[in-house]
Amino acid sequence: MAQDDLYRSVVLERAKSPRHAGDLPDAPLHGQGSNPLCGDRVKLHAMVxxxxxxATLRHETRGCAICAASADLMAERVTGQGRAQVSRLQAELVAAVETGIAPEGLGELAVFAPLHQHRSRIRCAMLPWSALTEMLNDEKDR
Incomplete structure (x- = not known):
């Protein structure tokens, strides 16, 4: 896979013009993640x-195009979903980036399946999901 293929138009578009970026001042749930190896950082704000x-998920992402696009696509995809649905979706995404085979139900998140050939970039795509899992687990423990 050529480097240009990695940055498909959907990744570049979502990184450049995210639809779900920003703060959510009244959000009771917050999560964050960082990758010290590359400098990617994600903050999540959610209402359930x-x-x-x-009900609403917003992200503040400072990082590469893959991380920013993943956060934005994640925010769009998990809105309206419960914890179990989010967990299943995340498992499908993990399988896709590890094998390169994206199940049909993954939708636009399938753009990350080719990362299986770029192991060091998988963490970029999965960082927002790790922050989401941490946030939902913290909420469950309250």
Missing amino acids: DTQGRI
């Missing part, structure tokens, strides 16, 4: 509805 589903 009365049934425990993510």
Whole structure:
């Protein structure tokens, strides 16, 4: 896979013009993650509805295009989802980036499947998901 192929148009578009970036001042849930090896940092802010589903998720991402695009696509995809659905989706994404085979239900997140050939970039795509898992686990423990 050529380096240019890695940065598909959806990754570049979401990194350049994210749809779900920014703070959410009244959000009760917060999560963060960082990768000291490359400098990627993600902060998440979320609100959940009365049934425990993510009602709104915003991210503040400082990092490479892959990390920023992953955070934005994640925020879009998990809105309306409960913890179990988020966990299943994350497991599907992990399998896709490890094998290069994206299940049909992954949608636009399938853009990250080619990262299986670039092992060092997998952490970039998964960092927002790690922050989300930490945030949801902290919320569950309250």
